[in-house]
Every structure is written in structure tokens, then in C-alpha cells.
Amino acid sequence: MWKVVIIDDDPNLLEGMRYAIPWKELHAEWVGEAIDGKEGLELILQSEPDIVISDIDMPMMNGLEMLEALRREQYEGKFIILSGYSDFEYARQALRLSVDDYLSKPISIESLKKVLERVIGNLEQERLKEQEAQELEQRLQDFEPYVMKEWLKSLLVGDAGKQIIRSELVQVKVEQWERQVHVVLCMELEMSDGLKNWYAFDRSLMRFAIQNVIREILDAYGIEYEYMEMNSRLYALLIHLDANEQSEQLLHTITRQSSRQIELALRDHVKLTMATGVGSFQKDWRQLGESFEQACHSLKGETLGEDKPIQGQEISSVRFFHQLAEAVRNVQEEHGNQLIAEYIAGLRADEPFHKQDVKQFVSELWVIMNYSLYDIGIELKNMYPAFEPVPEPGGEHTTDSLQRWLKEMVRTIIHSTYMNENVRHQKIVEFITQFTHEHYMEDITLGMIAEKVQVSKNYLGQIFKNVMNETFNNYITRIRMERAKGMLLEGNLYIYEVADKVGYNSISYFSTQFKKYTGYNPTDLIK
Missing domain, CATH: 3.40.50.2300 (Response regulator)
Known part of the structure; x- marks a missing residue:
């Protein structure tokens, strides 16, 4: 009134x-x-x-x-x-x-x-209008962490440092980074029985477990960091320390020690084998992309700039591979072609490539592309069965032939019938799973998330079930129960404290759900 x-x-x-x-x-x-x-x-x-x-x-x-x-x-x-x-x-x-x-x-x-x-x-x-503005502001706040994540990813593989987006989170980070030194730590999961088992069970839960292990180890050092998932196997940590005379040496020590601890913890507790690589130390956060590329090469035991007896010019570029994979993942053909043109323009057109170098280039790109798309449910072997690992086999490998092959690869993948609808659905579900892992301790519902992504509750529920092969309610219950099981086994909390930390106000209801999910009473797991 x-x-x-x-x-x-x-x-x-x-x-x-x-x-x-x-x-x-x-x-x-x-x-x-x-x-x-x-x-x-x-x-x-x-x-x-x-x-x-x-x-x-x-x-x-x-x-x-x-x-x-x-x-x-x-x-x-x-x-x-x-x-x-x-x-x-x-x-x-x-x-x-x-x-x-x-x-x-x-x-x-x-x-x-x-x-x-x-x-x-x-x-x-x-x-x-005021309500619409408030709702828009709320949606922006809800999505800001995900905008931040995409900006961080582009900082590592693109030119995000030149265009600081209008985000409060980004502005705060940039102000802090101006007073700090930085390094990128890359971690890559190795194909093992443990990884195959996780892929068959629940990749999103695997990612959650990895993130928890990393958080526990790095938080113990009391340093600032950002955690990035580059694709389904490659992860990056942006680590920062306030600048002073001892910072670089201390950061070096912390990075080496923490990377080893993360490797051991994942092997012992999550049954995953992970290789780590450390990049170059940077006083300017705008150079984090160089640290990322160095870290990726370090994963393979290589050093950027080292003298190698090769024929022809060096053409591999980790940053270009990730940039192109991200463009394809987001169904951005024009942007992908622009990236290709800029990359080719940076090569020497008058010098042909050595066949072995081209083969390595294509193989590395294909691996990154494959895992970037696999993470959103796309398998390249299904849409690109006739993949030729070397452009124009038997011919001379030039910048023109490489550019033609790259553009054809991008066009073929993006225009595949597998891509458009699948990518849109996968991105929605990716947001839901990430949001759930960050807010599972709160009273969240599918209806609440539906409002955030502007999709009807019933349609969103169907999308989620089609992609995840289970309902959202089953999914969030499983996330809560797995987290509760871990806390009970640690033995540091009472049952009512565990129940509260995983989003249950009623201990009896929590106990009922826990037994239904695990087959055990919560008291059975307390040490």
C-alpha cells in the first residue's frame, strides 16, 4: 500500500x-x-x-x-x-x-x-525498476566469483592484464598484487587407474576433493593464492607473497614444499597421481602468463629458452593452445580464427617447419583441446574420427598449411552437432556443481539456483539429470554426506557440529540421511 x-x-x-x-x-x-x-x-x-x-x-x-x-x-x-x-x-x-x-x-x-x-x-x-536493478546487482554478485575465475584464466593464457574488468573482486585483487611477488604452480593429473576410477564415478566430486586437499595444505602456510581449473587434468595455482627482500626465496621454498605435499596427499588420500611444475617468479602480476607457460614446460621437464638442436623454427606455445581451446569450448569460431591469425603472424613465414616439430605441436594442442572439451562432456574422437595428426602429410609444412589445418579443425569441432546445445547445458551444470560445492552447508535448493541462472526449475532439473545422471537433490545429499564422512573420520568434531557444517539443522534427520547413504550410523565412524 x-x-x-x-x-x-x-x-x-x-x-x-x-x-x-x-x-x-x-x-x-x-x-x-x-x-x-x-x-x-x-x-x-x-x-x-x-x-x-x-x-x-x-x-x-x-x-x-x-x-x-x-x-x-x-x-x-x-x-x-x-x-x-x-x-x-x-x-x-x-x-x-x-x-x-x-x-x-x-x-x-x-x-x-x-x-x-x-x-x-x-x-x-x-x-x-529499482527491484530489477537490485535483482541484477544480486545476480552480478552471485556470478562475480565465476566472472573472476574466467578473468584469472584469461590472465594466464591471454591479455587480461591489459583490460582489468569492472569487478570489485578483481579491483581488490589487483590492488593487493601491486605490492606482492607472484608465481604459478601447475599440476597435471597423470592417467592412472585412480583417475579412471574417478572419471567413472564422479569427476565433479574428484575436483572437489582436489580443491579441498590444496586448500588445507596452502592455508597452513598462511599465504594468498587463487585456484584455477584449466581443464579436466590441468590445474593452476597463482601464489602471492608481500614483496620484500626475502619474499622470492620464501615463495620459492613454500612453492616447492607445498607442491610436494599436494602430490603426496593426493596419492595417499585421493588415489591420484599428479605431476607439478613451478613457473618463473614475477614482480609484476601482468607477467603471470609467462610464469604459467614456464610452469607448463616444467611439467614436461623442459626449460623455456634452453638451447635445443632442432631443425626449423620453434612453434609450440602452451598459451596459444589454451587460448584456442577456450575459444572452441565457448563456441567462438571468429575469435578462434583471430587467435590463429595472430599466432601465425608471429612465426617466420619464410622458414618451413620440421616434420617432427609439427607432429609435436599438433599432439600437444590435441591433448589440451581434448581435455578442455572432455570436461564439458565432448569427446573429440566421436566428432573428429578422421583426425590427421600432421597437416598435409607428405608435403612441406609451412605457416599457410598450418593455418589452414588449424582453421579447419576449429570449424569442424564448433559446427559439430555435438557442440552447441551440449556446451550450453554443460556450462549451466558446471555453474550448479561449482555453486553447490561452495554453498553445500547452506539451505540451497534447485529453485533458488534456477532463479540465478534464469531457467525454469523443472527444465533445470531435467538438464542436470541428463548431464549428471542423477537428480540435484541426490547430488547435494551425496556432496554433504561425503564431506560429513570425512569430518567424522577426522574425529575433531561432535556429530551435531558436523551436521551443522554440512547444512542440517536436525541431528536426527542428518543421522537418518547419513545411514541411508553410507549404511552406517554417524557414531560408527567416530574414532
């Missing part, structure tokens, strides 16, 4: 308007009246009405003086002026004070009703 006050020194007019205005029909309510401007000022500041109907010519303080005082107090309600005068000066002052309507006495209830309808209509439009 819209709140209205009436101010006039004529008691009969006050009473007449109070009883004659169709309040219910207008979805409005009378909340008070006053007989002069001074009394009206106090009433308005106290009751904060949406609309003020006021006479101009009143004792103590006239209507325009009262309005001017209200504007100084930041009152933003609507104002309808009533006056028996037709003086132009009054009208001019009313316009200056942003009066919403101006009626000359005597007035009819019908004319006042029309004015109120118009003013209330404006209020409703403003309220709707």
Missing part, C-alpha cells in the same frame, strides 16, 4: 479528501494530516509517506517552503500541490522543487483521483 499524507489549513477540505478518496481502489492508505507547513514537515519526516498532497498558502510555513526543507532532508517522495492561486511564480518554484503535479482549487475528487493514479503509476514503475 502506498502511504499518503494530506496537509491543508482548511479542516473541511482535509476531512472531505480523507473520506472521499477511493483508497483501496488506488492501493493507497491515509497515514496522517496536518494544518500548517511546520506541522506537516514533522509529520512527513516521521511517517515517511510515498505521496504528499499539500496546499501552498498555509500559516507558519507555506507548502513550497515545507517542500524545500524536505528536499534538504533528502526526502524523495512524490508531491502534489494544491493552490487557489494561479501565480506563475508559484508554478516556477514548484517546477524547481520537482513537484509531481499542480492542481488549482477548487478541485474535484475525480481530478485528484486521476492525478493520484498517475503519480502512483509512476511510483510503481520506479519501484519495478
Whole structure:
């Protein structure tokens, strides 16, 4: 209901308007009246009405003086002026004070009703816009961590340092980074029985387990870092330390020690084998891409810039491979072709490539492309069975032949019938699983997430089930139970504390769900 006050020194007019205005029909309510401007000022500041109907010519303080005082107090309600005068000066002052309507006495209830309808209509439009703005702001806040994640990824493989996006999270990070030194630690899962078992069971749960292991180890060092998933096998950590004389050596020690601890913890607790590589140390965060590329080469036991007896020019580029894979993953053919053109332009056109170098280039690109797409449910072998590992076999390998092959590969993958709808669904589900892993301890529902991604609840539930082969409710229960099982086995918390930490207010309900999922009572797992 819209709140209205009436101010006039004529008691009969006050009473007449109070009883004659169709309040219910207008979805409005009378909340008070006053007989002069001074009394009206106090009433308005106290009751904060949406609309003020006021006479101009009143004792103590006239209507325009009262309005001017209200504007100084930041009152933003609507104002309808009533006056028996037709003086132009009054009208001019009313316009200056942003009066919403101006009626000359005597007035009819019908004319006042029309004015109120118009003013209330404006209020409703403003309220709707305000709500939409608030909802947009809330959605931006909800999605900001994911925007941040994409920006960090582009910082490692692209030119994000040149274009700092308008995000509060990014701005805060950049301010901190200006005072720090940085290094990238890359981790790559090796194909093992453990990895195959996780892929068959639940890759999203595997990613969650890896992230938890990394968090526990790095948090113990008390340093700042960002965790990035580059694809389904490659992970990157951006590690930072405040700049001083000892920082680089300390960062070097921490990075080496933590990488070894992460390798051992994943092998012993998650049954995964992971190789780690450390990049070059950077005082300028804009050079983190160079540290990332160095870390990727370090994974393979290589050093950037080392002298190697090769024929032809060096053509491998980890950053280009990841940039192109990201463009294909996001179905951005034009951007992919632009990346290819820029990459080819940086090569020497007059010098042919050695066949072995081209074969290695294509193999490395194919591995990165394969795992980037596999993470969203796309298997290249299904859409590209006739893949030729070397462009133009038997011919001379030139920049032109390499560019043609790259563009054809991008076109073939992106225009495959597997891509468009599948990618869109996978991205939605990727958001849901990431959001769930970060908020599983809260009271989250599929309906709440549906509002965030602007998809109907039923449709979202079907998408999730098609991609994950289980319902969202089963998924979040499994995430909570796996986390609860780990905390109970650690033996540091009471059962009610574990229940609370995984999103259950009722211990009995938690215990019932836990036994249903694991086959054990929570007390059976306490050491």
C-alpha cells in the first residue's frame, strides 16, 4: 500500500479528501494530516509517506517552503500541490522543487483521483525498476566469483592484464598484487587407474576433493593464492607473497614444499597421481602468463629458452593452445580464427617447419583441446574420427598449411552437432556443481539456483539429470554426506557440529540421511 499524507489549513477540505478518496481502489492508505507547513514537515519526516498532497498558502510555513526543507532532508517522495492561486511564480518554484503535479482549487475528487493514479503509476514503475536493478546487482554478485575465475584464466593464457574488468573482486585483487611477488604452480593429473576410477564415478566430486586437499595444505602456510581449473587434468595455482627482500626465496621454498605435499596427499588420500611444475617468479602480476607457460614446460621437464638442436623454427606455445581451446569450448569460431591469425603472424613465414616439430605441436594442442572439451562432456574422437595428426602429410609444412589445418579443425569441432546445445547445458551444470560445492552447508535448493541462472526449475532439473545422471537433490545429499564422512573420520568434531557444517539443522534427520547413504550410523565412524 502506498502511504499518503494530506496537509491543508482548511479542516473541511482535509476531512472531505480523507473520506472521499477511493483508497483501496488506488492501493493507497491515509497515514496522517496536518494544518500548517511546520506541522506537516514533522509529520512527513516521521511517517515517511510515498505521496504528499499539500496546499501552498498555509500559516507558519507555506507548502513550497515545507517542500524545500524536505528536499534538504533528502526526502524523495512524490508531491502534489494544491493552490487557489494561479501565480506563475508559484508554478516556477514548484517546477524547481520537482513537484509531481499542480492542481488549482477548487478541485474535484475525480481530478485528484486521476492525478493520484498517475503519480502512483509512476511510483510503481520506479519501484519495478529499482527491484530489477537490485535483482541484477544480486545476480552480478552471485556470478562475480565465476566472472573472476574466467578473468584469472584469461590472465594466464591471454591479455587480461591489459583490460582489468569492472569487478570489485578483481579491483581488490589487483590492488593487493601491486605490492606482492607472484608465481604459478601447475599440476597435471597423470592417467592412472585412480583417475579412471574417478572419471567413472564422479569427476565433479574428484575436483572437489582436489580443491579441498590444496586448500588445507596452502592455508597452513598462511599465504594468498587463487585456484584455477584449466581443464579436466590441468590445474593452476597463482601464489602471492608481500614483496620484500626475502619474499622470492620464501615463495620459492613454500612453492616447492607445498607442491610436494599436494602430490603426496593426493596419492595417499585421493588415489591420484599428479605431476607439478613451478613457473618463473614475477614482480609484476601482468607477467603471470609467462610464469604459467614456464610452469607448463616444467611439467614436461623442459626449460623455456634452453638451447635445443632442432631443425626449423620453434612453434609450440602452451598459451596459444589454451587460448584456442577456450575459444572452441565457448563456441567462438571468429575469435578462434583471430587467435590463429595472430599466432601465425608471429612465426617466420619464410622458414618451413620440421616434420617432427609439427607432429609435436599438433599432439600437444590435441591433448589440451581434448581435455578442455572432455570436461564439458565432448569427446573429440566421436566428432573428429578422421583426425590427421600432421597437416598435409607428405608435403612441406609451412605457416599457410598450418593455418589452414588449424582453421579447419576449429570449424569442424564448433559446427559439430555435438557442440552447441551440449556446451550450453554443460556450462549451466558446471555453474550448479561449482555453486553447490561452495554453498553445500547452506539451505540451497534447485529453485533458488534456477532463479540465478534464469531457467525454469523443472527444465533445470531435467538438464542436470541428463548431464549428471542423477537428480540435484541426490547430488547435494551425496556432496554433504561425503564431506560429513570425512569430518567424522577426522574425529575433531561432535556429530551435531558436523551436521551443522554440512547444512542440517536436525541431528536426527542428518543421522537418518547419513545411514541411508553410507549404511552406517554417524557414531560408527567416530574414532
